[in-house]
Each structure stands twice: as C-alpha cells, then as structure tokens.
Amino acid sequence: MATDLRFRSVWRIPAERDAVRAVLGDVDGYAEWWPSILDAALANHDSGARGGHLVVRWPRAGALRLRLAPMSSADDVLAARVSGDLLGWCSWHLSTDAAGGTCVVLQQHVLLRRGALRALARIAPRRLRTDHAAVMRAGEAGLVAHIAR
Template sequence: MDWTHYRFRTLWSLPVPPAAVYGALERAEEYPAWWRQVRDVTRLDDTTGVVRIRSFLPYDLSFTVREVRRDPSAGVLEAALSGDLQGWARWTVTATPSGSLARYDQVVDVNKPLLSRLAVPGRPVFRANHWLMMRAGRRGLLARLQAV
C-alpha cells in the first residue's frame, strides 16, 4: 500500500438550487471568503491558480490547480492538482428533491516531505483533518448561499 495515496469522497446535501451551488463552486478565487481553511487562491490565468490550504493540523499545503473540465449543464468541475498534492479533484452538483447534492471526489498523492515521512502513523489523523476541512467548507458555503 502506498501510504501517501488518498481517495476522498464527500457529499454535501444543501437546501439550495444546483445552479447556485455550482456558481459558488466555480468561483474558486472566492473560496477564502467562505471556507476558512482555504487560505489563499491566486489566479495565474483563466484556467490555472495556486491554492494554499490549512485545516486543523499546523501545516499548509500549496498546490497548482488546472481546470480540465467545466460543464455547467452536467454540474461538473474537474481539476488537475500538482505541488504538495498530485492528482485530481472533481465537484459534481446534482438536483435533489430538497435542493442539491454536491459530491466531491479527490484522488491524490501527498508530496509534502514532512507528511510523507509521517505517512504511516499520521494517516488516520490526516484523513480526520480532511474530514474537518470538508465539514467546515459545507457550513461556510451554506451560510454564504443563504445570505444571498
């Protein structure tokens, strides 16, 4: 097993129309305004940016995000990641009877040296750290969308 390889899936049920959820998720440069763990998003061009995140644990991850798919009709946003994280991430937003379901899938290898050295003993803590970040993201997005 490669202890630095991670697969994540997070589901956010939101009582908001899919178009509003998708619209907020496609504006990554605004994430720091509603998702406190997303510390910085620096746009490099129309399809690429650098993101810096920090959740509960005291370390930052910095990576380049390059858009590979933007399909509003399918509700899909997909990006390739490189840097401290290498892999891909995808949002898929679909309608539900009560609003929307935002599904986040991510498959990455962690390249940050400290996290690689701590891969085996730290894995459960790193996964919990990701879970906490995603929980806070849902809360932040919901608050932002309900305030509009």
Template sequence: MISTHTGRMRVNAYHFRDTWLLSSPVRTVFDAVTDVAGYPRWWPDVREVTRVDDDTAQLVCRAVLPYALVIRMRRAEEDRDTGRMRVHLTGDLEGSLAATALQLPGGTRLEITQQVIATKPLLRTLSPLARPVFRANHALMMRRGWRGLESHLSATGAR
C-alpha cells in the same frame, strides 16, 4: 454532509468521497464552487487564492494541523449544464478532484471525489504513522467547507 474513504493504496495516496447537501439551487452551488477566487470568503481553511492564469489558481490551505498545503488547481472540465467539474492538482498534493452538482427537491447534492498523492515531504514522511490524523484533518476541512458554503449562500440570498 456525508463522507466516506475508500480503497487500499500506497501509504501516501488518498481517495476521498464527500457529499454536501445544500439548500440552494444547483446552478448557484455550481457557480460558487467554480469561483475558486471566492473560496476564502466562505471556506475558513482556504487561506489564500492566487490566480495563475485563466484555468489555474494556487491555493494555500490549512485546517487544524500545524502545516499548510500549497496546491495548484488547473481546470480540466467545467460544464454548467451537467453540473460536472474536474481539476488537476499539483504541488503538495498531486492528482485530481472531481465534483458533480445534482438538483434535489429544495436544494443540491454536491458529490466530490478526490484522488491524490501527498508529495509534501512532511506528509510523505509522516503518512505511515499519521495517516488517520491526516484523514481526520481532511474530513474537518471538508465539513467546514460545506458549512461555510451553506452559510454563505444563505446569507447572500442564493435560494
């Protein structure tokens, strides 16, 4: 997994770029990542997923810090042929998450970009001081998601 953080923005705005290298085929990775209801099976920090409608799910996420984020993800793009997906985020984080699954020899590179504004009052209040801690919490959550997905796909024989 490769993770970078870019740009200078408002203190409660965040831009994250992560790359997950996975040993499963691109279509298998795409199907797992677009199956939001299945996240709790492999991503330990996604504690709960509730379907709102055909294009929207509500997630409760918590990594190591003592708070949970409640986020609604609404599908904006999902193209299995190109490996591109994008969702709009509302709730404790407002913004977007986009990902592209690209075939590599022997696996897949999943490129993930998130642009969000923290709207949860606790995060807005603490962002000026705790921004590095929030970034570290995000990085840990993404690392555990990458490891969880790789393990899940390996265990299900998705090669």
C-alpha cells in the same frame, strides 16, 4: 498507509444547483466562505491557459500549497488537476436532491508529495483522514452560510 489517497465527501446544500455551481466555480472567492482556505485565485494566463492556486490551512501540517489546472468536464461537474504539495485531481459533482437543494460530491485522488504529510499518512492515517474531514465540514458549513446571505 500509502501516500496515494482517495477522498470522497458529500455535502448537502439547501440551494439550487446553479447557485451552488456558481460559488464552487468561483475559486477566487473560496477564502470568503471556506475557513480553511487562506488564499485562492484562478486566472487566465496570456497563453490562454487557465490555472490557479489554493493555500489550504491544514490542522497538523501548516498550509498546503496547491496549483490548479481546470479540466474539461460535463455541465454538472467541476474538475481540476492538482499539483504542488499534492499531485492528482479533484472534482465536484453536482445534482439536485429530492428537496430541491443540491447534493455535492467531492472526489479527490492525490499523491502526497510533502514529507510531513507522507509521514502523517504512515504513522497516523486516521488522523490524516480526520483532518481532511474537518476541512470538508468547514467548507460545507461555510458554503451553506455564504449562499444563505
């Protein structure tokens, strides 16, 4: 398995798009509702640039340390460049579903830069995808519960 990976996750959130966008846009609050996020911050730097970090609990590789650089995008998309243990980009695409809730599609295209992840991708590619799916399921459940409060 290559260390150049693409992931796609679809979340169904029973809440209005603007409410979901507000929570997903608040990176600082991710650790409050997403059990896999150990630490998160998005800040404006003195230079005017925005950037931040995420520390993600990964089932078999400890914690992933990621840096984020927000990218310009349409109103229904939140996107960022990713660096650190991964290199690439991720985006949230939000749309209203037929029931009035929100369909969130997360897309990621990343290169694995950390040795343990590259090894896992070579010897157990299904495990890597299973771990990613578990992190995403926890995020979806956490977001649903957070918005319902």
